[in-house]
Amino acid sequence: MTVPMGVEEEFHIVDVETRMLVARAREVLDRLPDRGFTTEFLQSVVESNSGVHASLDALRTDLVRSRRALDDAAAPLGLAVVAAGTAPLGRMGAVDVTPQPRYQHMADEYRAVADEQLICGAQFHVDVPDRDTAVRAMCVVSPWLPTLLALSASSPFWLGADTGYASWRTMLWQRWPTSGPVGCFGSAAAYDAAVTGLIRSGVISDVGMVYYDIRPSAHQPTLELRVCDACPRVETVVLLAGLFRALVADACEVVRRSDGCRHHSRQPWLRAMTWRAARSGLDGRLIDPATGQARPAGAVVRSLLARLRPTLEEFGDWETVSGLAEEALGLGDVAQRLRRVAADGGMTSAVDFLVTRTRAHPVATGPRARIDRRGLSARCRQNQAARLAAHRSGALPRRATRATAADRQPFAAGCDPMTATVLRPAPRRRSNGR
Numbered sequence: 001m002t003v004p005m006g007v008e009e010e011f012h013i014v015d016v017e018t019r020m021l022v023a024r025a026r027e028v029l030d031r032l033p034d035r036g037f038t039t040e041f042l043q044s045v046v047e048s049n050s051g052v053h054a055s056l057d058a059l060r061t062d063l064v065r066s067r068r069a070l071d072d073a074a075a076p077l078g079l080a081v082v083a084a085g086t087a088p089l090g091r092m093g094a095v096d097v098t099p100q101p102r103y104q105h106m107a108d109e110y111r112a113v114a115d116e117q118l119i120c121g122a123q124f125h126v127d128v129p130d131r132d133t134a135v136r137a138m139c140v141v142s143p144w145l146p147t148l149l150a151l152s153a154s155s156p157f158w159l160g161a162d163t164g165y166a167s168w169r170t171m172l173w174q175r176w177p178t179s180g181p182v183g184c185f186g187s188a189a190a191y192d193a194a195v196t197g198l199i200r201s202g203v204i205s206d207v208g209m210v211y212y213d214i215r216p217s218a219h220q221p222t223l224e225l226r227v228c229d230a231c232p233r234v235e236t237v238v239l240l241a242g243l244f245r246a247l248v249a250d251a252c253e254v255v256r257r258s259d260g261c262r263h264h265s266r267q268p269w270l271r272a273m274t275w276r277a278a279r280s281g282l283d284g285r286l287i288d289p290a291t292g293q294a295r296p297a298g299a300v301v302r303s304l305l306a307r308l309r310p311t312l313e314e315f316g317d318w319e320t321v322s323g324l325a326e327e328a329l330g331l332g333d334v335a336q337r338l339r340r341v342a343a344d345g346g347m348t349s350a351v352d353f354l355v356t357r358t359r360a361h362p363v364a365t366g367p368r369a370r371i372d373r374r375g376l377s378a379r380c381r382q383n384q385a386a387r388l389a390a391h392r393s394g395a396l397p398r399r400a401t402r403a404t405a406a407d408r409q410p411f412a413a414g415c416d417p418m419t420a421t422v423l424r425p426a427p428r429r430r431s432n433g434r
């Protein structure tokens, strides 16, 4: 089985001397081919668009190539790119809006919410059979999106301060009028009618301003995942692409066997689950979609893996995805690692850490006091190596618990308490409010 997928990655532009966010996207883009790279709302962000790929290996190769091209374009300008939900160091008012009428309108209409949009995400696209299936499948996968957010969490710092959150980008995003968990729609026509109503109301200006955590493409039979922070390591992007593709493929199968879903009172739960993931990432508890109970993040991630295993095996992705997931749980989310780096070397070291990870180059060793093409300082590398060695030897506790037998159950027949999708031939039931 193959299902095509693609990724859009957003990158902050930082000055390698000051480590501050800078509005120099145009200069970087001028040194890149038009195809595959584009501007965003603010001039501190460039976006790369991958090709469409059937395999995670091909996707990874493409992402690495794009990151190296970006680095090659930025470095001669004294700049570097950072894939993370937020850049640790920046200043309000120092970044210009990209001079296009649509973006200027957004700046005028949304004011502080737009001004503070100094954030980057990674978006994942997966093919589905048709738009009706896309709209119904997004409801089925919604309860698992906070788990994907937790795996991506990389934005603890905002304008030089620690927010206490793993993904502060999520909290900034949620202030837009059409962001957060998506509602329940029975068909593409119902979804499109709701979006048309929002545009007619004047609250948003076009379909591109639908910023839900997941959305169907307006034109293609694809689903787009939008909940994740940009990820410094390519491996995390590959992990999330593999998980999302399997989630969507499974959901399409659930939709095919189902005669509809009714989730009209689930939104508060999805919001709460998203807040939980944004607050503590992989470092605390997540809400388990199967039970509605808080569990250690590692247990919820392994529960997701266990659910998806048959599909991941069908795609030939099981070894890659399960290996990357265990690696992610062992390392901890980027937010935790950034805090440790900043505690050792200050906020500039946190920027250096992100720049080095984003490059996707093998990193040469040698002491460096500031970012250059060799990246992270020797001291940070030594600290990291010591932690990793301690972790492997068991001196540091693992942050997650083992999967239980209950985790290995496939998608439940009948009515799942959280997914609440009604499967034939189970009798119709109302959602239980989750």
Ligand SMILES: [Zn+2]
Pocket: 139, 140, 183, 184, 185, 261, 262, 263
């Ligand atoms: Zn639904």
